[in-house]
Amino acid sequence: MTSGPLNMVNPFAVLESPGTLAGDFYARSFEKKAGPNRVILNLGPQHPSTHGVLRVLVELDGEYVVRAEPVLGYLHRMHEKMGEVKTPWQYIPNMGRVDYLHPLAWNWAFVGAAEKLAGLTVPERAEYLRVIGCELNRIGSHLLWWGAFVMDLGGFTPILYAFEEREKINDILQIITGSRLTMANFRFGGVITDADDRFIGLIQEFIPYLRKRLVMYKGLVTDNVILRRRLEGIGPMDVDLCQRYGATGPILRAAGLPRDLRKDCPYGVYPKFNFPIPSGPVNDSFGRYLVRLKEIETSLDIVEQAVNSLPNGPIMMDKAPKVSFKLPAGETYFAVEGARGQIGVHLVSDGGKNPYRVKLRAPGFSNLSLFAEAAKGSLLADAIAILGSLDLVIPEIDR
């Protein structure tokens, strides 16, 4: 390393001399492609706006982003390898840990894949309970995203409101899942705990309560001029961009395409419910904000219909698989609509004790991959808004 006149390290000299070690592997790899007179800025992995442990390297020209590269893996736990060394039964709790904001959708994706492969049918009451759990979970996920997103933009208060509602949802879901975060109440052929009167009662109180609160959110946050100025026209993402990067969920719907697996490739008892798929009208960060808030309302509609028509009956199929359950040889791909987009499980079995291969398709992984292109040319502060509008859950991306 060379030293400056005051015997201080000259950072530019470090960058220019090959062989000296400045930064880590990813920083060095990134800065090799940097232009002259550019600043390389490292965001994260510990940074409030990266929602957990995401790291983003950006090349700046003044305050504008010339190039960005997310660096992943800080929360990597090799869930796919665990899928191969555990029995299917032992693997269910892993699903609650892949995406801690929408664990029941991951439960459904894996359990659903195993049920397809083994040809199991789920009793109707269990299907209803799956829908109720999954939709309440989606509301909780969207609310937390809402709070954290507004916090990214400098507004602290909304996250306190969001957590208040989320606590209520957790109180409800705790009754049927026994946990408040890493929920795993799905089993092959049904669910493990039945709904009781308290569960139904709390939901019936919660639905009108949240509807009222959503009106307040609109006045408090959505119509706020500062928020609108920070989001409108920022980070447009059209259908072609989504298609090239595989982005799904609210991002694709905000781009104008009402693509939702609950309608387009229905699973469970979703065809029995009447609900709209919000999409558009604008494909910028504000459009994505609107679509997610609208989805909270549609999820409430679904929960209301499901609770009102909840059938009686068993919650597990007859002769449900035991702990020693083995998957028959074969392959299947089962996908559900998670809060962030299409969650897919590619399950391959050779008929042995453990699955042969479990490939987890995390929507956040594909959604984040378009960030580099979407952020190009934007102000750094707007890039943070774009990142927030993608609704990232890092453990799901890193798996």
Added chain:
Amino acid sequence: MSDQNKNLDAKNLDAKNLDAKTIDAKTIDIDKWLKAWKAHGAYTLSKHDPHKDGIAVSAFLPLTALLGAAKELYQNKFLLLDLSALEAQEGYVVTYHFDHLESSFRLAFRALVSRKKPSLPSIHPIFPGAEWHEREAYDFFGLTFDQNPNLIPLLLPDDFAGPPPLRKTTAALAPIAKLGLLGQVEILDADFGALIGQTGGLSS
């Protein structure tokens, strides 16, 4: 100022603008893709029960045809869901899952990669989102992708020293035919059929 007021008009945010539009769910045109892949020199063509397998149709393609097949899917409104690799007795099987923007169910094409030269062409030029999926397969299976612009570790640390974690021991390997990847299959290439233990013609 009036412009700003207009911008803030609460009506903009009303549900009217977010009216539900739903797509008429239709299933993928199976015959169209069987024919298209045959033209790409497919080794095998498979029909699947989409309600059970989740995909409607699949094929094993030669490595040289991957980019062309991906381009054709891109032009027909398909998006790349994921790239799922696995190790079988015959080598590495890389499955590219695609979802159609306006239909139910999915389709997939696959490539068989030998252990001696575990390398494939990248489909990054068509689907830039494939870059990360390919880097993941590079991490987990040690597969390399020509033309991938940034083939460095993605999920594993850069100094990870062990063998790729999802490779299997020889004893644990299963043949492709046993893994149910073939569905109702038509073998178009006799050599390939012999490799995966299937004779010519239609079998299920």
